[in-house]
Amino acid sequence: MTVLAGPRIVTPDGVLADGHLRVDGATIESVCPARPAGEVQPVDGAWIVPGFVDIHTHGGGGYTFTTGDPEQAQGVARFHLAHGTTTLLASLVTSPPDLMVAATRAYAPLVDQGIIAGLHFEGPYLSHARCGAQNPAHLREPSTDELARLIGTGAGAVRMVTIAPELPGALEAIAYLVDHGVVVAIGHTDATYEQTLAGIAAGATVGTHVFNGMRPPHHREPGPVFALLGSDSVTCELIGDGVHLHDGALRFATTVTGASRAALITDAMAGAGMPDGEYELGGQGVTVSGGVARLTDGGSIAGSTLTMDVAFRRAVAAGLPVEEVARMAATTPAAAIGRTDIGALQPGRRADLVVLDAELRVLRVMRAGTWVA
Known part of the structure; x- marks a missing residue:
């Protein structure tokens, strides 16, 4: 004791x-x-405070999840653990089918061992118009056959999939994933407000880095941002690094959702915690300059160099109370992926904490x- x-x-x-x-x-x-x-x-x-729960991260400390290499994955987990993240999903980017299957097979033992909490496929079922740093060569329409192969290979390791709800077959794919116990997020989408609500009605319960990688809101066409922020069943991911979101936008979004529906994430890539320089994300070159990661070819923001402890401090500096930020960094994201055994300092939960x-x-x-x- x-x-x-x-x-x-x-x-x-x-x-x-x-x-x-x-x-x-x-x-x-x-x-x-x-x-x-x-x-x-x-x-x-x-x-x-409770140990941080990051449900969207691609890498850090010079390591990456996106290649499907289990040694790299363990390096990512060690790096973020030192920054207070006691639970994280391994987020992969848009990739060819064989790489997605191979990564699922390679990472499933790490899920069984508790090193990672599951896989998050951010793609390939995304909008060409809003793909950001996702490789457009591998974007494709949702396929329940492909999803069945991934779910079967992972045997419980696949935890979340991001989908653009306006794509042909998207609503059927969302319903299929939910029926198989997989969390569905809406993101990298050019959907209208109504199309986003249809995705939510089909079972989507997370908004992937809300505001980023989606049609911007307009007062006559609110688009996915308003639909996600305004839906009581949706947890909204927010990248609080001052690059993806202005601090005022972070504060505003949280006033709409409350801390119970706002989840701080890093969206970190391999350059997190590393010097400025050249890196890779899903087969594309990334240049980190001044701590900001952008595609070397084209300049799109390509993930972040954020860690959860930095995101925590920034959210507090933006005017949010420590107790609300702790909820956003742990309790809310844990609940979003169905983990009621972690994410809070509460009897019966796993003893994960940060001093x-x-x-x-x-x-x-x-x-x-x-x-x-």
Whole structure:
């Protein structure tokens, strides 16, 4: 039994000052508002928050998920764990069918081992007009046959798929995925407001990096942005790096959705945490300059160099309360992928937590009851 006491503890019910948290093995046993009698492990720092949950990341620390290499995938997970991300999906980009199947087969054991929480296919069923840094050579219309092959290969590893709902066959694909326990996100889409609502009615429950990679809103044609922000059943991913979204847009979106429907993500690529230079994303060259990743050919934003701890600090600096940001960085994204066993400092959940200093920088990380070196 480990008993942690000291700084403010962020729980689903609010902030506990001078409380304590009991960890039994890999699980949180209790969270209490008073200091306990007996031996405790004091925690230096200012905050204890739940371990971050990133449901959209392509790489980091010089490693990438997009090649289907399990050693690269483990490198990504180690890098982001050091920044407080205790759970993450491996996001792949638009690719040929054989690479998608090979990556699914290679990553399924990592899901079984708990190194990653599942696969997220961001593509290939996306809009040519809004494909951004996705490789247009591999875009295609939704295919339930292809999805059946991926789901069968993954045996539970496929967790989320991003689809543009206006494509032929998209609504059928969305319904098929939902029937097979896969979360569907709407993104990289040129859909109208009505087409987006049709995708939501078919079962889509996540908006992929809302505002980015989709038809911009207009007061006479609100498009997917208004449909996603305004739908109570949809969790909206937000990239809070100041590049993809102005801080004012981040704050505005969160006032619409509330923290219970806003999920901070990184959309990070291999250049996260690395020097400026040349990288690769889905077979396309990416140049990172001033910490901003863009396609070398064409200049489209190509993911980010963000980590979740930086996103956390930026959201607080934008004016959002720490307890709401903790929900956006952990509880809400965990719920979006159906993981009620993580994402909050609450009895019965896995003991994943991050100790932050007064400037909200990571001091220590615990995953499944064990402090990370």
